[in-house]
Each structure stands twice: as structure tokens, then as C-alpha cells.
Amino acid sequence: MRLRTATVLGVLAAALLASAVAGLALGPVRIAPGRVLGILLGGLWGERPAGAFAAIVWDVRLPRVLLGALVGAGLAVAGTVLQALVRNQLADPFLLGASSGASAGAVLVIVFGAGSALGAGAGPGAGPDVGPDVGVPLAAFAGSMGALVAVYAMARRGGTMTTGRLVLAGVAVQYVLSALTSLVLVLAAHPDQLRSVLFWTLGGLGGARWDGLALPAAALLLGTGLLTALARPLDLLLAGDEGAHTLGLDTGRFRAAVFVLASLVIGVLVACSGAIGFVGLMVPHAARMVVGAGHRALLPVAALGGAVFLSLADVLARTATAPAEIPVGVVTALVGGPFFLWMLRRSGRTEGVAG
Template sequence: MKGSPVASETPETPVTSASGDEGTAGGAGRDAQRPAPRRGLTLVCLALAALLLVSVVVAIGLGPSVIAPAGTARYLWAALSGGEIRASEATTYQVVWEIRAPRVLLAALVGAGLSTMGVAIQAMVRNALADPYVLGVSSGASVGAVGVTVTGGLAGFGIHATSAGAFLGALAASALVYAAAAARTALSPLRLILTGVAMALGFQAVMSVIVYLIPGSEATSTVLYWTMGSFGAASWAALPVVAVAVLLGIAVLSRHSRALDVMALGDETAASLGVSPDRYRRGLLVLISLVTGAMVAVSGAISFVGLVMPHLVRMVVGAVHARVLAVAPLAGAVFMVWVDLVARTLVAPRELPLGVITALVGVPVFVTLMRRRAYMFGGR
């Protein structure tokens, strides 16, 4: 990123730590700090885009009834182009287009969104352990979904009433976190994190009370759905809102990637470079809340994706946010497509919660990253 005040494109430039030792900065080390060449970044993006396309076609074809990739591609093309299929293939076509395609595409969108929001929130609060749910968004969404399920509210939304309740709950949680964390001086990262954790515990207590007072209702299954994650309710009607939210979020963050670079250096440094950290932090809080709320409303809370994927991407392309934001959505989308495929096929006809798969993958990866001396979280 030419002219960036926080990253050097010159490989020979040494990185100096706080102790004055070259090559051992308190970040990802010289190799992780150094951005990948532009051509290398393009190749990585093209490779991930191709892998995503192949993954989508393969995932749509796999399930209780296996469909060859060529047949899957033919059905998808017929649906997109208005082509004709034989009457004997109508059932298979319905499985591909009406059931599996929206689910796989939703998985790709949510994976891309979680990875991107993870990058943003780690820069916003300058904390390597932050993920999109640290602000209590997922817990608020669960309370909203359970409340609608128990009371029958928002009936005007029809089959989307529970998702609408989850979205409103997520936004309410974000508003409460902002109101509680806001101070007269600035919206500090530490205050945001502590307030978000406290609010999340409070919302979880509310969910427990609802489930306890109304046993045998749908509240228990609703809580499990929104705390563990699933794409079982995916439909074409749910895709447009999520797609707009995720793509808009990625576009906005990419446009302000240089500000994220500066914010990651600390508030004093950001202010000296002409970036108002408090103003950007408030804007990021709104953006992250809206995008995360839209995703949680259709998929529930899926752990570890927004936490681990940003770190893995930084190890490949460096810590400059323009590069990280170019790769993270594609990497997250590929990962989530395969996670969903495993969740719905490993113990078929039963379906595993997505959070189980992501935790089984994310915990070992996270521990491995922590044990690597060459990598310090966040490239700082």
C-alpha cells in the first residue's frame, strides 16, 4: 500500500523492537511483518477463489444422495440460465437448487463475513483474542430469538420471525454495550471488551432463566441452535440480506484499511498520524454489529472462525490490512463451506452443530500458533 505510514514495502528495512533489537519486533517477526509482493497476493487470491468455486460445487453435490460435480454444475447452470432438464431429473434438480445451493452459499457468506469482522474487531480493540462475538452480539441474538419463540412475537415476519428477533436482539446488545462503555473522553478498547464480556454473561443468564421457567418448550432447542450454529434453515429468501451486509462490510473495511493499520499501532500513534481512533472505533462498532447481527440471525453463533482465521491469513500475507482483507474473506468462505459439509455428512442423517467442528479445528490451531516463537498475535 503505497504511502502507508505503518508498513514498509522495502524488504531490506529492519524491524526494530522496543528493546532496540533488530528483527525481533514485538509482532509477527520480520517475516510476518513484511507484506507479500503484490503479484504473490494476486496469486493467493486467485488460488483461493478457484478453490472456493470448486468447494461450492463439490459441497452442493455431496450429501445423502451423491451427485457428480459435472452433474451439479449442469443443474446449477440450468437454474441460472433458464435451461431445461428432463422430467426424471426434477427431484435431483430440486435437491441441488432449492436445498443445498442456498445452504452452501450461505456458509460461504458467513465464513467470509466472520473472518473479515474478526480482522476488524482485532484492530479496533487491539486485542488478539477478540472475535466478532466479543461485544455480546451472539448472546443478544440468542435472547431475541428465544424471546420470539416463547412469546410468539413478530408474527408479521412469518417464518422469518425468529431470525428477525435474533437480529433485533443483536442490535440491542450492541447498543447496550456502546451505552455502557461510552465515556466522556473516548471509547477505549479495554472498556469495550470488558463491557461486552459482562453483557454477554448477562444475556446468557437471561436465556438460562427463560429455559428454566418454560421447560419442554422450543426455547431449549432455540438456545442450542443460536449458541452452536447451523445452516439448516438456509433458504434463498435469507441470502440477499446476508449477502448485502457481508459484501458492504468487506467493501467499507477495505476502503479504510489504512486507518485499521494506524489504529493497530495505538491511539496516541493514530492521533499523531491524523486518524481519530475514537471516531473510527464508533463507526467500526456500528458496522461490526450490523454485519454480525445479520449473520447470527441466519446461522447462530459459530465460534473460532473470526478468531483464528485472521491470524492464519496474517501468517501468509503479512499484517498490512489491505492485504489481510483481500484474503481473509476468501479463506473464511472456503473453510466454512467444508465445515458445513462435514457437519451435515459425518454422522448423517443427523447433523452436528457447526460450533463443534470449528472448535475441534480451531483449538489445536490456536494452541499451535501460541507455541510458535516466530509468531506473535496481530503482528505487533
């Protein structure tokens, strides 16, 4: 099993490298992959090459590629953990309202609070400048945590949680948060704020900057490290609350602590990229099919898989209608929506949907 996991990680690492090169080479201005590698190696081992191509690679595309990998990995890890916490493979940061809550919190700060300077993106695909300001990430974390708690409380009844109640609770919370975001959109006074609010509802990576990568990188590394260390209790949750309690796990406290940690990761990432859906649904399911349900192997595989998936989705978003750009959240939704419907039908557990 360890050899299999190591092989999968090696394949995913090679795929991530290939997708990164594609992300650096493709766009409105196409650069040969060999020249991209030459620019990167020249900058890493000596003085950064001069010229327009070098500026495009280093200042525009490389921060975007790195942010896409960080966000994709973080959303996949968060989705994996949420599925374990609620014992449901349909759980996802977007479907459970966590991404919508983070977006609503960020939008409120942008329009009415001190974070308004973050919102001056060039459009829905470009997004805001992802700078070091922590006001928006804090608001996004609060919104993400509040949404998760609300969905969990509504879906859990009589000590049980069904797929139907979970989906309905997530949809209900998303509707409320979408209405709140629309209200803020109406009240926003400046065009830059309108563009920024639109960004938070669609998701995008175009506002990536070098000085904005430290916060999502720290959130991903800290969150993934802590969650990997908690792999055994996460595995215990798969046996159910009674079984986990019998084996010595305080499920209530553990679930609450991991909810907070997952919300922190989601809030920081959504504050940098807007609401990008379905990464945390599809990638954990695919990773589970390859390496099984054990979280010690599942979490790193999901992280690399999420990085590869979102990197490729962003390449498609930038090239499908070039020179125009599609928000990457639209691309993931077009892929993830049918996948979610397939998963919902395959699960065969729709208790609580009717009646």
C-alpha cells in the first residue's frame, strides 16, 4: 500500500509540474515550454532574464500558477476532511456553504469595511489584488465557520444525518448567503466594488501577486500538517460516533476543533481566490478510489490532486476564449455540477428530500 501511495504521489507530482509549465506557457501570449524552462532556470540560478517574456512568466503567470496550486490543494484537503466529519462523500466546502459564507464575509468587509482597497480587480476573471491585508481573510474565516455550523446544525437531527438533509441544508444556506451578497451588490457604491463582489461569486486567480502567496501557503501547510497528524481520529470517525467514542475519541470536541481548522483554511483560500466550487467534492472522491479511505495516504494524494485539477482548470479558463478569460469557478462548476448529480444518484440515499 505504501508503494502504491508513493507511486501515485510521484505521478501527481509529475502531472503538477507539467500543468505548471502549461500554465506558464499558455495564454494570450504563448511562450514555448523550452523557453519557459530557460527563463525559470535562469532566474533560479542567476540573475533573472530581461525581456517581455521573462516579465510575463515571473511577474504575471508564476504567482497565478502557484496560487492555483495552493488553492486547489487546500480545497481538496478541506473537502476530504469535511466528508469525514459528516460521514458523507457529498460534502464539499462549496456545497456545504463554507465557500459562500467566506465570500459573503469578504464582500461585507470589502464594501463596508477596511478591506475595500482589496477589491480593485480588473474584472470577474482577474479578481482583486491578493495582498497581505488580513482583514478580508479574517472576515472570510468567520463567514465560512458560521455557514458550516449552520448547515451542520440543520442537517443533524436525532443524532443522525442523511444525505437529503445535508444537501437541503447546504442549498438553503447558500441561498441565504447569495441573497446577502446580492444585497451588498445593490448597496455597493463604487464600480470597483461591484467588480470585486462579482469576483467573489465566480472565483478567479488573476489577482495573484508574490506578496499575497505567503498567507495561503501558511494556511495550507499548517492545516494539512495538523490534519495529517490527526489521520487516525479521522479514520475513527468513519466507524460512526458510537464506534469512535468506544475507541476513546471525544467526537464532539474533535469534530468542533477540526471544523474550526477546516474553516480557517477555507476562509483564507476563498479570500484569495473567491468561491471556487466542486474541487473539494471531486478530488477526494477520485483520490479515495485510488488509495483508499485511510487519511494518512488520502490527504497528501488529495492535496496534489487538487493542485493539478485547479491548475489545469485555470489553464482552460485562460485559453478557451482567449484573449477573453472565463472565471475559473465557472470551469469547475461546469465539470463539478454533472459529477455532483452523478454522485447524488449513485449514493441512492435521499432520505429527507421528499416530505
